[in-house]
Amino acid sequence: MIAVITGDIINSRALPDDWIDTLKDALVSLFGKKTKWEIFRGDSFQIELNAQNALLNAIYIKACIKTIKKADVRIGIGIGKKSIDSERVTEANGEAFINSGAAFDNLKVSKVNMALKTPWAKFDEDFNLSIRLALIAMDSWGQITAIQDC
DSSP states (O other), X not given: OEEEEEEEETTXXXXXXXXHHXXXXXHHTOSSSSOEEEEETTTEEEEEEEGGGHHHHHHHHHHHHTTSTTOXXXXXXXXEOOOBOXXXXXXXXXXXXXXXXXXXXXXXXXXXSEEEEOSOHXXXXXXXXXXXXXXXXXXXXXXXHXXXXX
């Protein structure tokens, strides 16, 4: 099992231009081994990593982005198998990639900035409830609080 994180920076055009450096620094500093990432379409990113490190890394990315005034990030986490390997994360495929895309696509509908999708629907339901609870605090992090976590 692997994890795939798909995300984008909310309202990136209204942010100072150095937000991209903050994102790159966060992606370079991710926890765990065999972490691959790619930035695409200007403000979107995708990461392939160990499933055990997915949530911690998603929270870390959010903390780093929140160090920028009025910045935030949407993150969909997918857990599952990988069926097609590639040097580029955006060219690989499999259950984890599909789940990540589905979690990401559902964020606006669910009115949340982070969600998880796995092969186990009951687990998703319970775990996403915990994420929603944590987002009450994380979405309101100020720059000072975020700096302490990034």
